[in-house]
Amino acid sequence: MTLTYSVVLSSVLLAARCHAQQFPAKFKFGAASAAYQVEGGWNADGKGESIWDRLVHTNKDAIEDGSTGDIAADSYHLWREDVEMASEMGLDFYRFSISWPRILPSGLSNNISSAGVAYYNNLIDELLLHGIQPVVTMYHWDLPVKLQDLGGWTNPLISDWFESYAAVLYSLYADRVKTWLTINEPIVICDFSYNGGVYAPGIKEPELAPYLCNKHLMIAHAKAYRLYQRDYKHKYDGRISLANNVLWIEPFEVPRDIELAELGLEHMVGRYAHPIFSKEGGWPKRIEKHMLEYSLKQGYNSSRLPAFTEEEKKLIQGSADFFGFNYYTARQIRPAREGEHGTWFIDGSPELDAMLEVPPGATFGATELIAIVPRGLREMLVYLKNTYGDIEYLITENGYPGWKDMEDHARIDFIRDHLEQLHIAIEEDNVTVSGYTYWSLLDNFEWLGGYGIRFGIYDVDFDDPKRTRTPRLSAKYYACVIDGNSYNVSLECSNSPTTAFSRIPTNGDSVRNCVSILVWMFTVALRFI
Numbered sequence: 001m002t003l004t005y006s007v008v009l010s011s012v013l014l015a016a017r018c019h020a021q022q023f024p025a026k027f028k029f030g031a032a033s034a035a036y037q038v039e040g041g042w043n044a045d046g047k048g049e050s051i052w053d054r055l056v057h058t059n060k061d062a063i064e065d066g067s068t069g070d071i072a073a074d075s076y077h078l079w080r081e082d083v084e085m086a087s088e089m090g091l092d093f094y095r096f097s098i099s100w101p102r103i104l105p106s107g108l109s110n111n112i113s114s115a116g117v118a119y120y121n122n123l124i125d126e127l128l129l130h131g132i133q134p135v136v137t138m139y140h141w142d143l144p145v146k147l148q149d150l151g152g153w154t155n156p157l158i159s160d161w162f163e164s165y166a167a168v169l170y171s172l173y174a175d176r177v178k179t180w181l182t183i184n185e186p187i188v189i190c191d192f193s194y195n196g197g198v199y200a201p202g203i204k205e206p207e208l209a210p211y212l213c214n215k216h217l218m219i220a221h222a223k224a225y226r227l228y229q230r231d232y233k234h235k236y237d238g239r240i241s242l243a244n245n246v247l248w249i250e251p252f253e254v255p256r257d258i259e260l261a262e263l264g265l266e267h268m269v270g271r272y273a274h275p276i277f278s279k280e281g282g283w284p285k286r287i288e289k290h291m292l293e294y295s296l297k298q299g300y301n302s303s304r305l306p307a308f309t310e311e312e313k314k315l316i317q318g319s320a321d322f323f324g325f326n327y328y329t330a331r332q333i334r335p336a337r338e339g340e341h342g343t344w345f346i347d348g349s350p351e352l353d354a355m356l357e358v359p360p361g362a363t364f365g366a367t368e369l370i371a372i373v374p375r376g377l378r379e380m381l382v383y384l385k386n387t388y389g390d391i392e393y394l395i396t397e398n399g400y401p402g403w404k405d406m407e408d409h410a411r412i413d414f415i416r417d418h419l420e421q422l423h424i425a426i427e428e429d430n431v432t433v434s435g436y437t438y439w440s441l442l443d444n445f446e447w448l449g450g451y452g453i454r455f456g457i458y459d460v461d462f463d464d465p466k467r468t469r470t471p472r473l474s475a476k477y478y479a480c481v482i483d484g485n486s487y488n489v490s491l492e493c494s495n496s497p498t499t500a501f502s503r504i505p506t507n508g509d510s511v512r513n514c515v516s517i518l519v520w521m522f523t524v525a526l527r528f529i
């Protein structure tokens, strides 16, 4: 009897622990993709040319494996299969982007492509039919070339062009799309692209372009937000934000680099978040001061970071209904040594006279850019809450850079470890997080990495004209996560997709999983009663 009691007691305790590993009841799980990376059909049915089309067609060396996104995963034709996959995993939402030149071939609203409009209508309707919410990114880096030729994001008029593009999208889809993300990863569009010069539009101009782009992009986002508030909010009650890429930055040496790390975070995260989410609006004060001093030292007679007018500050401030962000990696920051010059976002920052180092203990997948540091997700959530307050946060991307044909345990561990940190942030740090988005639903064109880096939870065979999709083991795991609303689940839950790799032993998952231990304990207890 004593044994039975103790088994029952431990089962109850374990059940409580299992319950403690659950996400809040309303927590949502999704997966993401982006138009240029999956659609293909680069010139199908009157689609206009984007800056990525132009880059891959004119610079053969731009992409590591010499590939293009001309066909990619062919989602332009295979969208039904994508929805089927999302559905078989039980996703609450699917985040995809709309290709600006597919809807407006020249970028401007005088010519709307009916084929483009129909494509996204079909996709949205099919998702809803399967009970999956569409989360729509308006801009994921594929600018129409005509607008680039007029200066792209460095031209202040882009905020009007973007607003009128947003007006077209709302008029077409706002009746069914309730969550909008205006722009994906502003820091990549502005800082990464112009500092390195290797991403489209392939222009290296690190002095002014990143900062002009930064300002104009904030205004473009805010105009799209205000337009929705004015014309659509009362009818459809949707929500809008943007997807900031946030790099967790911590000091390399404590206490020496603590202040530098704070400045690093303001430079990296604050320039794109502070104007929207802070109480005072505008640029982070310390960045404003630092950029002015740095610019004067360089011989400019004003700051390279262009000022906002009071009116612009007001337009931008509060222009988001939640804080969306993509989390991939973390770095440690230290002062540059003599002769060291970092390129912002990759290994340092000339403006901050600082270098970035990979944190000890980080692991890697298929790219050195992404040092895997799951605890950085929790640290980032806590930092954001302390900086911008107890608002709603949504993880709009987080994903593992793997290889073709990998066994996929590493991806399962990656998702589990990040969800665990996310769970701690919710339970122990009381951060309000409404959902998690895995990047990506399926393998796709990984920008400069071509098809060599695989983020997909579904494998895509790019040698097969049919672009056959096969669930990886992580698809099974993610389906079980969604099913159990917990990161600590076995791979044997009921609704998971049958994977080509399902016979591979599961790294001790069934042992680590608390539900299976619970079932086992009950079986034992029953035998004794």
Ligand code: PNW
Binding pocket: 034, 037, 184, 185, 188, 245, 326, 328, 329, 369, 370, 397, 439, 446, 447, 455
């Ligand atoms: C994101 N980093 O970009 C993009 O939103 C996706 O389009 C892309 O495919 C995905 O992440 C994977 O790369 C990133 O430097 C750009 O750590 C840079 C970084 C991470 C993500």
